[in-house]
Amino acid sequence: xxxxxxxxxxxxxxxxxxxxxxxxxxxxxxxxxxxxxxxxxxxxxxxxxxxxxxxxxxxxxxxxxxxxxxxxxxxxxxxxxxxxxxxxxxxxxxxxxxxxxxxxxxxxxxxxxxxxxxxxxxxxxxxxxxxxxxxxxxxxxxxxxxxxxxxxxxxxxxxxxxxxxxxxxxxxxxxxxxxxxxxxxxxxxxxxxxxxxxxxxxxxxxxxxxxxxxxxxxxxxxxxxxxxxxxxxxxxxxxxxxxxxxxxxxxxxxxxxxxxxxxxxxxxxxxxxxxxxxxxxxxxxxxxxxxxxxxxxxxxxxxxxxxxxxxxxxxxxxxxxxxxxxxxxxxxxxxxxxxxxxxxxxxxxxxxxxxxxxxxxxxxxxxxxxxxxxxxxxxxxxxxxxxxxxxxxxxxxxxxxxxxxxxxxxxxxxxxxxxxxxxxxxxxxxxxxxxxxxxxxxxxxxxxxxx
Numbered sequence: 508x509x510x511x512x513x514x515x516x517x518x519x520x521x522x523x524x525x526x527x528x529x530x531x532x533x534x535x536x537x538x539x540x541x542x543x544x545x546x547x548x549x550x551x552x553x554x555x556x557x558x559x560x561x562x563x564x565x566x567x568x569x570x571x572x573x574x575x576x577x578x579x580x581x582x583x584x585x586x587x588x589x590x591x592x593x594x595x596x597x598x599x600x601x602x603x604x605x606x607x608x609x610x611x612x613x614x615x616x617x618x619x620x621x622x623x624x625x626x627x628x629x630x631x632x633x634x635x636x637x638x639x640x641x642x643x644x645x646x647x648x649x650x651x652x653x654x655x656x657x658x659x660x661x662x663x664x665x666x667x668x669x670x671x672x673x674x675x676x677x678x679x680x681x682x683x684x685x686x687x688x689x690x691x692x693x694x695x696x697x698x699x700x701x702x703x704x705x706x707x708x709x710x711x712x713x714x715x716x717x718x719x720x721x722x723x724x725x726x727x728x729x730x731x732x733x734x735x736x737x738x739x740x741x742x743x744x745x746x747x748x749x750x751x752x753x754x755x756x757x758x759x760x761x762x763x764x765x766x767x768x769x770x771x772x773x774x775x776x777x778x779x780x781x782x783x784x785x786x787x788x789x790x791x792x793x794x795x796x797x798x799x800x801x802x803x804x805x806x807x808x809x810x811x812x813x814x815x816x817x818x819x820x821x822x823x824x825x826x827x828x829x830x831x832x833x834x835x836x837x838x839x840x841x842x843x844x845x846x847x848x849x850x851x852x853x854x855x856x857x858x859x860x861x862x863x864x865x866x867x868x869x870x871x872x873x874x875x876x877x878x879x880x881x882x883x884x885x886x887x888x889x890x891x892x893x894x895x896x897x898x899x900x901x902x903x904x905x906x907x908x909x910x911x912x913x914x915x916x917x918x919x920x921x922x923x924x925x926x927x928x929x930x931x932x933x934x935x936x937x938x939x940x941x942x943x944x945x946x947x948x949x950x951x952x953x954x955x956x957x958x
Contacts (some may be wrong), residue, residue: 510837515564515565515775516568516572516658517568517570517571517572518564518567518568519542524542524543524558525542525543525558525559525564525567526540526542527540527541527543527571528540528545531817533575536575536578536579536582537578538575541554541895542554542558543558543559543560543563543564543567543938544556544557544558544559545557545558547842557687566926568757571689598708603702604661604662604663604707604708605651605659605660605661605662606658606659606661606662606665607650607658607659608662608707609662609696609697609699609700609707609708610646610649610696612699612700612707613647613695613696613699613700614643614705616699617633618631618632618633618634619633619634619639619642619688620633621633621636625629630814635766635787636766636834637766637834641688641692642692642695642696644688645685645688645689645691645692645910646696648677648685648688648689649689649693652673652676652677657673662697662700662707662708663708663709663710665712667712667713670690670693670712670713673689674686674689674690674721677689678721683721683722683724684724686721687721689725689925690713690721692717693713694711694713694714697710697711697713697714698711698713704815726894726928729891729892729893729899730896730899730900730903730904731759731892731896731897732888733889733902734886735886735889735892736755736759736900737884737891738884738886739752739755739845739848739886739892739913740752740755740847741881741883742757742844742847742848742878742881742883743755743844743848745877745878745880745881745883746847746848746869746877746879747872748824748826748827748840748844748879749804749807749811749826750806750808750824750825750826751840751841752797753804753807753808753823753842754768754769754823754837754894755894755897756800756801756887757771757801757804757822757823757918758894758897758898758900758901758906759897759900759901760795760798760800760801760901761781761783761801761901761919762897762898762901762902762905762915762918762919762920762921763783763785763832763898763917763919763920764785764787764895764898765792765837765894765895766786766787766834767784767785767786768784768823769821769822769823769831769832769834769837770786770821771783771822771823772820772821772822773820773821773822774820776797776805776822779794779796779797780794780796780797781794781795781797781801782794782795783795783845783920785920791919791920793917793919793920795918796949806824808822811826812824812826815829817829819831825837825840837894838894839864839868840868841893841894842854842864843862843864843865843868843869844868845889845890845892846865846890847865847869847874848878848883848885848886848889849879849885849886849887849888849889849890850885850887851874851875851878851885852874852875853865853869853874898919899929901918901919902915902919902921902926902929902930903929905918906930912926912930
């Protein structure tokens with residue numbers, strides 16, 4: 508009997524085992540040679556399971572022919588060969604977890620969506636809103652890096668050396684803070700993937716990775732002066748945002764974080780003081796006496812909202828929308844107002860036009876005339892001031908008012924170590940302390956000589 512030869516398009520047989528050898532044109536589209544085998548895959552993305560049978564090889568051939576035809580049509584329609592190659596590479600690793608898929612799984616986890624995660628008696632609290640935002644911001648950088656090359660890469664194929672190169676390039680493009688955010692986010696995502704059952708990734712390439720390759724960020728040294736804060740508050744009032752000015756004043760006289768201020772409800776304001784519960788400090792309670800300036804603004808809040816039909820329990824509300832503050836919207840409003848007060852002009856985009864946020868927040872308001880009518884001169888030094896600086900400003904002011912570190916801790920909720928760090932950075936720069944210290948030294952010297 509003669510030898511029977513079966514020819515299947517795109518399939519070459521070697522010792523009875525099927526293999527695909529792409530032509531030069533197919534390689535241009537991103538196809539690579541591969542053994543035609545079933546999963547599982549090794550760490551490089553190559554299949555290592557049973558070989559395809561004859562019928563399975565025929566079915567595979569038909570699917571691949573159709574896929575090649577689709578890719579060629581995409582190329583004819585104007586899709587770049589680079590994008591096609593990336594998509595082919597992603598499809599080739601079907602059954603494995605790409606970096607994008609790892610993040611998709613992670614971002615659907617209950618803890619990433621404000622829910623508790625329970626397994627028997629084991630319970631884990633949801634991640635803080637700012638933490639989730641931090642991770643998602645870093646994920647967007649990874650997604651856009653190298654035109655999506657890393658995002659569509661096989662997660663198991665990432666190695667520490669490659670990651671070090673990626674982070675170096677991200678630092679060049681986006682800065683050290685973003686590079687460190689990406690590093691932390693990759694570590695958290697891979698850690699999540701390793702803990703799943705079955706695991707989404709075999710190992711965490713970030714484990715034991717040398718963090719020393721990314722230097723620690725320099726401490727942010729920024730506190731608000733009395734003149735800056737008066738201008739900021741007065742400017743916000745003049746521009747029609749007393750609700751934002753209320754938040755600034757509350758931050759200065761309580762030293763509380765933005766989220767804790769926005770979460771404050773009326774029942775927490777008593778004759779004994781304002782009872783804050785710090786979310787970032789395991790619900791640490793702080794009873795803070797009410798300063799006269801804050802008491803005045805609280806009275807004004809009640810007067811402005813007297814005719815509101817819908818009554819919210821929150822102390823701080825977005826009065827333009829008549830609703831509780833959304834943290835993203837709060838940050839945008841603060842930024843737009845700060846820029847307006849610092850420059851006497853609206854925030855502008857790359858084309859020199861008023862930004863989308865500026866239009867939504869300030870509309871057609873003439874910033875220069877409004878500030879001038881209120882007797883406010885633009886203060887350029889406010890350009891770099893952030894809401895988060897209110898907390899450190901409070902610590903600095905308390906120290907300048909001769910409060911000791913324990914008194915400061917009782918107001919702000921900082922640990923002793925944190926207070927020491929803030930005072931080391933902030934008060935060492937403050938000339939008022941130097942003047943006070945020299946005055947005390949002169950008094951001591953004169954009294955000693957008079958004896």
